[in-house]
Amino acid sequence: MSGESVVLKLKTWRDLPIGGIIPEPKTSLHNKTGNWRAMKPILDNGKCIKCLLCWIHCPEPAILRGDDDSVRIDYDYCKGCGICANVCPVHAIEMKLEV
Amino acid sequence: MRGKLVGMNGDRAVAYAVKQADVDVISAYPITPQTIIVETLAEYVNNGELDAAFIPVESEHSALSAAVGASLSGARVFTATSSQGLALMYEILWIAAGLRTTIVMAIGNRALSPNINIHCSHDDAYAARDTGWLQFFAENVQEAYDLTLMAFRISEDHRVLFPSIVNLDGFILTHALEGLYVLEDSDVKAFLPKKEPVNPVDPGKPMTYGALDLFDWYMEHRRQQYASLESARPIIKEVFEEYSNLTGRKYSPVKSFNTEGAEVAVMILGSSAGTARYVARKLAEKGKKIGVISLTQYRPFPAKELREAIKDASVVAVMDRSVSFGSPGAQLFMDVSATLIRSKVRPLLFNVIYGLGGRDLTPAHIEKVVDLAESVMRRGEAPEEPVWVGVRGDEL
Ligand code: SF4
Numbered sequence A: 001m002s003g004e005s006v007v008l009k010l011k012t013w014r015d016l017p018i019g020g021i022i023p024e025p026k027t028s029l030h031n032k033t034g035n036w037r038a039m040k041p042i043l044d045n046g047k048c049i050k051c052l053l054c055w056i057h058c059p060e061p062a063i064l065r066g067d068d069d070s071v072r073i074d075y076d077y078c079k080g081c082g083i084c085a086n087v088c089p090v091h092a093i094e095m096k097l098e099v
Numbered sequence B: 001m002r003g004k005l006v007g008m009n010g011d012r013a014v015a016y017a018v019k020q021a022d023v024d025v026i027s028a029y030p031i032t033p034q035t036i037i038v039e040t041l042a043e044y045v046n047n048g049e050l051d052a053a054f055i056p057v058e059s060e061h062s063a064l065s066a067a068v069g070a071s072l073s074g075a076r077v078f079t080a081t082s083s084q085g086l087a088l089m090y091e092i093l094w095i096a097a098g099l100r101t102t103i104v105m106a107i108g109n110r111a112l113s114p115n116i117n118i119h120c121s122h123d124d125a126y127a128a129r130d131t132g133w134l135q136f137f138a139e140n141v142q143e144a145y146d147l148t149l150m151a152f153r154i155s156e157d158h159r160v161l162f163p164s165i166v167n168l169d170g171f172i173l174t175h176a177l178e179g180l181y182v183l184e185d186s187d188v189k190a191f192l193p194k195k196e197p198v199n200p201v202d203p204g205k206p207m208t209y210g211a212l213d214l215f216d217w218y219m220e221h222r223r224q225q226y227a228s229l230e231s232a233r234p235i236i237k238e239v240f241e242e243y244s245n246l247t248g249r250k251y252s253p254v255k256s257f258n259t260e261g262a263e264v265a266v267m268i269l270g271s272s273a274g275t276a277r278y279v280a281r282k283l284a285e286k287g288k289k290i291g292v293i294s295l296t297q298y299r300p301f302p303a304k305e306l307r308e309a310i311k312d313a314s315v316v317a318v319m320d321r322s323v324s325f326g327s328p329g330a331q332l333f334m335d336v337s338a339t340l341i342r343s344k345v346r347p348l349l350f351n352v353i354y355g356l357g358g359r360d361l362t363p364a365h366i367e368k369v370v371d372l373a374e375s376v377m378r379r380g381e382a383p384e385e386p387v388w389v390g391v392r393g394d395e396l
């Protein structure tokens, strides 16, 4: 799907589909929830041992896994819960205040 | 009158209308005094008279939940309840209306507990008044039948798309045998063609129903729902008129009797309207002019029509078969008060509480109400608090 979502442009009450339904699939692709975040996980790739514990535990899932098992964080969807930082055995992830 | 004359109690009349409406899904739980509706429908389905899915659920909460799902999938759906059963449905009432389902539900109006009472009060209907359902009140068995058919037609109209409640007084109408005219199946078919769903659940076209709706969208959706319910008014009238033409039985949102030029009017819902009119007729023989106003359409509240019906009155006694604890008056009284606050010329209003838990409302009670109304008119001052008729102790 290209362009801006029909659903997510800020429409007035007159323009909404009835019954609060969202008549198009995959709207979560447009509905970026990362702005809910107060704390932001910062990953230090130099420390990472590619154990993938963060990838398994992220509830969103906002940890993206590369072909070589390296990880990166998808800030469009990371809600800053800090689970990844907690499970990382080598403290490669640090939670910092979102600015 | 169009159709053939039969004898049925209110519950059977509703079930018969539902059968003729050719519903696809019935999801219901039996609760007194609505039980006969569900039992009769189960019978129809069981003996092949009605080709529908009958979902016997374990509670009213599930009954309405299943009905919501079925309605969204495109089915014509019916359910019924009473009293605590409606209370158990409460959570889903909002969802059914907000998702714009077209469920039709009959309520055999019954008092809420405690103490356990299976007879008529209107607390249950009133508790649903803010949830976004259309609500109709039947005065007799004929109206219970007629309104059930009309409710499907109104709810499923693409300009409406809201679920409907048809209220019928517990036992007084649900169990009383009355003569009524039923339409031929072919007439019903013509009046009520197959439901054409809007946005039905379809695996080939995925959609989200009931999504998270925070501060960024919720208010817009509520605003839209409010406006849509408001715009249902002319369509309800249109269907009432069409049905009146078809059957010869007159339907309008507000029923006025002798209100033209009457300084005193009594306003009442459901089966007691007949008693009030009986008294008004008797008093008319003695030269007294008493108007009687009842509502066929309760939600959306027919404010304009009510103002018109009330325009000649100096005093209106608003009678509620319910108590609203801690409030300045019961529910109908508050609706009427809010309606009249916008009128330049306002009659004096007072609230009468009557008939709770099936307590009879006799003609003598109505005469007392009329007497009080006349003294209110003389004094130019109405009682501040609701007055109670038919209660032991400091009765009116
Ligand atoms: S902070 Fe929470 S949501 Fe964000 S990447 Fe880590 S585990 Fe996932």
Ligand code: SF4
Residues within 6 Å of the ligand: A043, A047, A048, A049, A050, A051, A052, A053, A054, A055, A071, A084, A087, A088, A089, A090, A091, A092, A093
């Ligand atoms: S848990 Fe730590 S070490 Fe393991 S993959 Fe994630 S960031 Fe790397």
